Amino acid sequence: MKFTDGYWQMRPGVSILQPKDIDGFERDGDDLVVHAPTSPITSRGATLNRSSLTIRLSSPIENVIGVSIAHHLGSADQGPVFELADENPSVRIETPGSGDAVFASGALEARIGAEGPWRLDFVADGRVITSSDARSVGAIQTPEGAYVREQLAMGVGETIYGLGERFGTFAKNGQSVDIWNEDGGTASEQAYKNVPFYLSDAGYGLFVDHPGAVSFEIGSEAVSRAQFSVPGQELTYYVVYGATPKDILERYTALTGRPAEVPAWTYGLWLSTSFTTNYDEATVMSFIDGMAEREIPLSVFHFDCFWMRAFHWSDFVWDPAMFPDPQGMLARIKAKGLRVSAWINPYIAQRSHLFEEGRKLGYLVRRADGSVWQWDMWQAGMALVDFTNPDAVRWFQDKLRALLGDGVDAFKTDFGERVPTDVVWHDGSDPKRMHNYYTQLYNKAVFELLESERGEGEAVLFARSATAGGQHFPVHWGGDCESTFVSMAESLRGGLSLGMSGFGYWSHDIGGFEGTPDPAVFKRWVAFGLLSSHSRLHGSDSYRVPWAFDDEAVDVTRQFTRLKMSLMPYLARAAREATLRGTPIMRAMALEFPGDRAVSGLGTQYMLGESILVAPVFSAEGDVDVYLPEGQWTQLLTGETVTGGSWRREKHGFDSLPIYVREGSVVPFGAETGGPEYAWADGVTVKLYALPDGYDQTIEVPGGTGAATEFRVRRQGSEISVTAGAGAGSWNVDTGGTAHTHSGPGTLTVALADGGSSSGSD
Known part of the structure; x- marks a missing residue:
């Protein structure tokens, strides 16, 4: 949200209170509290009829400093709240008679000027990595209500990444970003996975501890500052220090949660029924057998929405007209060595038998008058499961447990973004704070069921929506994209942005979701998709079996599926880094080569693990520009060696793309290519x-x-x-x-x- 009219003035109807003086420091346990009046205190009388901001510094884990800025502290303490680590690290606090006050955690220091006006410098490695000055902090009143704002300085050439899975320009500089989950597809400024965390190449990360709406202006209001604001009277943010971008992600995921380990079989190729296509058991088996006949390794078969009857979503009952023997069918699929995934969502249609059951039990979200909240978007008369009610969580899990007993192995947890704010939650949560956080409760409920039934390391979702901390419940996919090269590129930018936000695993709909890709788009997307952490063939109203396109599409799918299977030892090592350090499998170039200014903002290629560079081809003709950092690089497919440090223009057939291995690498290749489990x-x-x-x-x-x-x-x-x-x-x-x-x-x-x-x- 923008509050100013240019540099000097506020917008009409907007007023701001800012710290103009310092009226002392107090040590409160391991916290440092600063009292900052909003007018200079020149006499005892100047303390009357004045506002003062209370600013508290704390540290939940080493090398992370939290700053809470409050105007009035009497606001109701409504949830939800992010689950954050609190390791009670040793801190150093200096409250001087003159000079700077210092609050230090590990190698990160916050230095506050002892006399006004307000100045807060974050210092590491002997340098100021960012700062807040007299124009930065503000308690703001607008016609719409109260807000608290902070602005952190941006240096010359500083680049900002992250803020969730965002599909626009990869570097966030110059962008206005609202953290508010929406079902907007990949072609808009909206996002399914909004994360109030950004990573700066100046040596720090910034996390806003607010699960509701957060507004970021990244050099888009004050061009030299990254601004963030929240509604209400208080704002809490954390500055996360790391010597490298990977170190920053390690600290941030230590604070908010690390990606869980996923089972080996998930790295194989997933094939879907697609969304609105017509299918029954015969169709499903023809797809599975068709892949086997063409020697394309297949690991997972996914049943999308219409495994249930229309107008009944979600009731978790197989459509008897299409699947008269679902348990037998699942057993026959699994006898072919495949796992099974089933689509679900947290919305309960009025026609579902679970609607009346959930209404009577009080498990559906209600309005203030006690009635069930309903609307007709997506499903007629649909309601929403209230995951703040522990009994509702168990009820929902029990319905899914029956499907696990039938032979389902994983769930595609679709939706979770269209969450109303005019409702009352069972636990009294603030509905505006719950809007983004709902997906965390939804995915957690499903993931923990799978973990309890299948064991640790065996649970996996295919989730669309998320917020901070959602990385603990993998895998996430990119949502509804068009079947075009442009959308293929925007999907990649979204995945790399999510990786810069602490998420270790990511997938996308190979070939695109909306529409039917032409054979060139499909074949290029196949190569990209099978060089992603997880790989799924899925569409909307058309099938994604490769022979639906041409014979070459079959060959390309076979080739790259087998290549990925041979890379399983390498991918498993990269996955371990995700679990132990929070480093994503698919890494933006800026994450792996932070000292190379040429990769700043580069979102058209990536590193798969630490050693393999992948540059997807976004054209039918095969022309592609790829940047190779300094050093010797080896083309993985041909063995050709080239010298980096510059851009290269290459041309590739559908059976190829730029895949380079950096010098100094040891890459283990497995002996089998028929699947991921060996x-x-x-x-x-x-x-x-x-x-x-x-x-x-x-x-x-x-x-x-x-x-x-x-x-x-x-x-x-x-x-x-x-x-x-x-x-x-x-x-x-x-x-x-x-x-x-x-x-x-x-x-x-x-x-x-x-x-x-x-x-x-x-």
Whole structure:
């Protein structure tokens, strides 16, 4: 929200209170409280009829400093609230007689001038990373109500990322962003996954601790400042320090939650019925058998909305006309080695038998007069499950538990954005604060059911909506996109933006959702989709089986599915980073190469894990521009080596795209390509890419269905040695096109000078 009329004036009807003086510091336990009158205090009489802002500094975890700015502190304490970590770190507080007051957590310091006007500097590594000055803080009154605003300084060349899954320009500079979940598709400024967190390449992240509406003006009101505001009398934000962007995400996800581990089978190819298409068991089986006949590995089959009867969503009852024997059908699908996903949502149509049941039990969201909230958008007379009621959560989970008993393995948790604000929640939550937070309760209820029934590490969603903390309940997909190259590109920007917001996994509808892609769009999107963390073929009113397009589409789907399956040892290692550090599998270039100014704002390519660069092709002709940072890069598909540090214009057929491996990389390739579930270390090929002299690293190849194995890789001059640890089976080393084989624990030595002669020892 914008409050000013240019630099000097407020907009008509808007007034602002700002800190003009400092009237003392108080230590309250491990917090520092600052009293900041909104007029200079020149005498005792000047303390009368004056406003004062109360500013509290705290630290929930090391290297994170919270700032709460309050005008009046007597507001009702209504939920919901984000679940944040509180590790009670050691802090350093200095309250001077003169000079600056200091509040420090780890390597991050907040310095406040002891005398007015207001000045707050955040300092790390001996430099000010951002600051708030006398024009930044404001308690604002508008015709619409009260707001609290803060502005943090932006430096020359500073770039801002994140704020959830946003589909516009990847760098958020110059944008106005409202944190308010909407079902707006990928072609609008609205977003399904709004996260009040941004990451700055100046060395910090910024999280606004408010689950409702938050308005950001990123250099779009005051061009030198990142502004954020919330309605009401109080604003709390956290500055998150990290030496690198990855460190910032590690700290932020330590505060709000890390992505959970997902099962191996989810990395395989998912195939959907699509949305409004006609399908029954015969159709489903023809798709599954068609993939097998064409030797395209398939891992998951997804049933979209019309597995239930029209006008009955959601009642979780299979349409008997289309699926007279659902349990038998699921058993037949699973006998072919597949998992099953089923579409659900939290909306209960009036015609659903669950509507009357939920109404009588009080499990549906109500209006102030006690009536059930209903409308006719999406489903006739639909209501909304009240997940603030623990009994309603158990009731909803019990309905899904029956489907798990039938053989369903995962749920696509669709919707969760169209949440009304003129309602009363069971737990008394503020309906405006609940609008964005509802999706957190919805996805949590489903994820925790799967975890309790399937075990830790075996739960997975395919979720559309989210807010801060939603990264703990993966996977999320990009929502409704058009079947065009433009929409393919906007989907990628959305996924990279979500990754900069703490989410580790992301997917999208291969081929696009709205409309039917032409064969060129489908084939280009297939390559991109199978080089994403999770891969699903899904559409709206047309099928996405590759043979519906042309024979080449079948070949391309087979090729890239098999490539992804061979990368399972590598992807599993990247997934571990997501779980342990909050680093996404699909990484914006700015996340992996923070010192390279050429990648600032670059949203047309990405790193898949730390080593593999992917540049999707957004044209039928195959022309693509790709930027390679400095160093030697190897084309993964051809073995060609090129020198980076510049842009390249390339042309690719449908069976290719720019996939480059950076120098100094060790990439494990699995021996199987028929699916994601196999013993990843058994028969693994350890490929070495331009390792520097003196390289000495130990990498672990995760086990999959077998045992994990450690490989120590060393280079001394022209000789490379790879040593496999205990429990190793058969393994290979590839230094550039020639594989050398070893079996069991031991060392394999390759002499590079003579073209790769090798010897082995136990």
